[in-house]
Amino acid sequence: MASHERVVVVGGGLTAASAVDSVREAGFDGEVVVVADERRPPHERPPLSKGYLNGSDAASSVYPHDRRWYGRHGIDLRLGTSAVALDPAAHTVEVEGADGVHATLDYDRLLLATGARPRRFTGPGAGVGGVHVLRTLPDSTRLRTALRRGDRRVVVVGGGWIGLEVAAAARGYGNEVTVVVRGEEPLEAAIGRGVGSMFRGLHEQHGVVIRGGAAVTALRGERGKVAAVVLGTGEQIEADLVVFGIGAIPNVELATSAGLRxxxxxxxxxxxxxxxxxxxxxxxxxxxWNPVLERHLRVEHWANALASGAAAGRALAGEPVVFDELPYFFTDQYDLGMEYSGYGDLAAGAELVVRGDVPLTAAFAADTERQGIVFWLAADGRVVAGMNVNVWDVNEQVQRLIRSGRVVSRDELADPSVPLDALAGDAS
Incomplete structure (x- = not known):
């Protein structure tokens, strides 16, 4: 690519950091400008609900690159700057700095990596104090400060990954924790009721109360602070602090106003x-567009931000790219670490096959090791998803098995003596 060209990346998350790293690695020697409305360098989200929140990681763990890295690589990092208008026909983007000054940037190619924002509770009592969401480093810092006081009544609304990771951190600080879940089990929408039941048991063993099949309809406050959450049944759960983890909304406003699909x-x-x-x-x-599923797919996990950012960076540099990464995510809760790879749509309705000691029930012995692999086996005999629990260095093999599309038997999957590489057809 000619050195006079300019690439603009709009966004301040891991996707943006990965993209500019990749565009330079691909040999692009033109201008690279990053427009990020946050005042900190592009950062990743997992530590915000894991290591940084629970106190085991420093704030620096959220940055894939420090500020000096961008300067060394000739990247113009414009922090505290918002992209306010995009004109695709003119190849320009209008930006506004923290001082209110507007400027117009020309671009040859532009990447929108604007991410998503937390879905907020908007019902009665939404404005009371003591209510948190988790998306940014300041969000995590405020929540960590509140949780570290300990001995508080914490209600987490939402049984997804963020909700459960917050619950684990809150218990680690000695708080009383209740998780309110719309489905019957936590994580039911993400990985199904069976595996969700295991996570219920994990949290209940650590003293968390899981309220399944419930919805929060209001917050009750006293003296401007939250005092209770009100369920659809009218029941009230007393609370000193409430955390909402009820999903995210993609930041599409800039794209919409520019007429993008x-x-x-x-x-x-x-x-x-x-x-x-x-x-x-x-x-x-x-x-x-996912060429495997033959439909469009939006994924909100760390691995997608990293991999799609890197691939998009190559595309910005002019390389041919076809993105077909297998969705992957991970979690750390208490003494459980887990990696999941696969397609949720294909896993729905698939048979669960366990290799090792992974109890798919909420009621299991306290000394259960919870160590093994869960496979989702489709009706045609293909593995469409896999989850390794407290077993490491097998995720690549699990992914190869899924990608191979080979028909395997339930007995072979469940038998630890049958190597995963053999199931995937890897002769090596």
């Missing part, structure tokens, strides 16, 4: 190209 995210092809020439999108905000 938007449908649960900014719609792109498998090369991250949007409906506007030379405008790309990746990360949480992008609904990317």
């Amino acid at each position: 938007v449908d649960d995210g900014i719609v792109t092809d498998a090369s991250f190209r949007t409906s506007a020439a030379d405008v790309f999108a990746a990360g949480d905000v992008a609904s990317v």
